[in-house]
Amino acid sequence: MKKQGIFNSQIASAVSSMGHKDILTIVDMGYPIPDIANKCDLVVDKGSPRFLDVVRMILKELAVEKVILTNEMRDEKSNDYQEIQKIFKDKKFEYISHEKFKEVAHESKIYIRSGEVTPYSNIMLVSEVIF
Numbered sequence: 001m002k003k004q005g006i007f008n009s010q011i012a013s014a015v016s017s018m019g020h021k022d023i024l025t026i027v028d029m030g031y032p033i034p035d036i037a038n039k040c041d042l043v044v045d046k047g048s049p050r051f052l053d054v055v056r057m058i059l060k061e062l063a064v065e066k067v068i069l070t071n072e073m074r075d076e077k078s079n080d081y082q083e084i085q086k087i088f089k090d091k092k093f094e095y096i097s098h099e100k101f102k103e104v105a106h107e108s109k110i111y112i113r114s115g116e117v118t119p120y121s122n123i124m125l126v127s128e129v130i131f
Helices: 009-016 051-058 071-076 079-087 098-107
Strands: 023-027 039-041 064-070 092-096 110-113 123-127
Touching (some): 009 039, 051 123, 092 098
């Protein structure tokens, strides 16, 4: 049995298959995930698990080069946005419209749906090379 890290087999498999510049997208409960996308739905209840909890879980195993957020998340200056700024303080940030986010996210290796109910709590993590 695995001792630490990500225990969800679908997420662990997706993270381990990621190469440099691949994208992993974490979204809120209401985000429209395409039917054909590789997705892992973690929602157990409205608000659970929280967006930031899922982000922190992913960071246990994923090396991140760049963070892509929406202009809307940045402009609302939510608590989640402020925390994302702290978590990824040494990383590159890119901001795009919510509509563009939905287009770019189609390139994701996997979508992970959290139970978050705060609008625009969506993030794309671009993987980094570790050497």
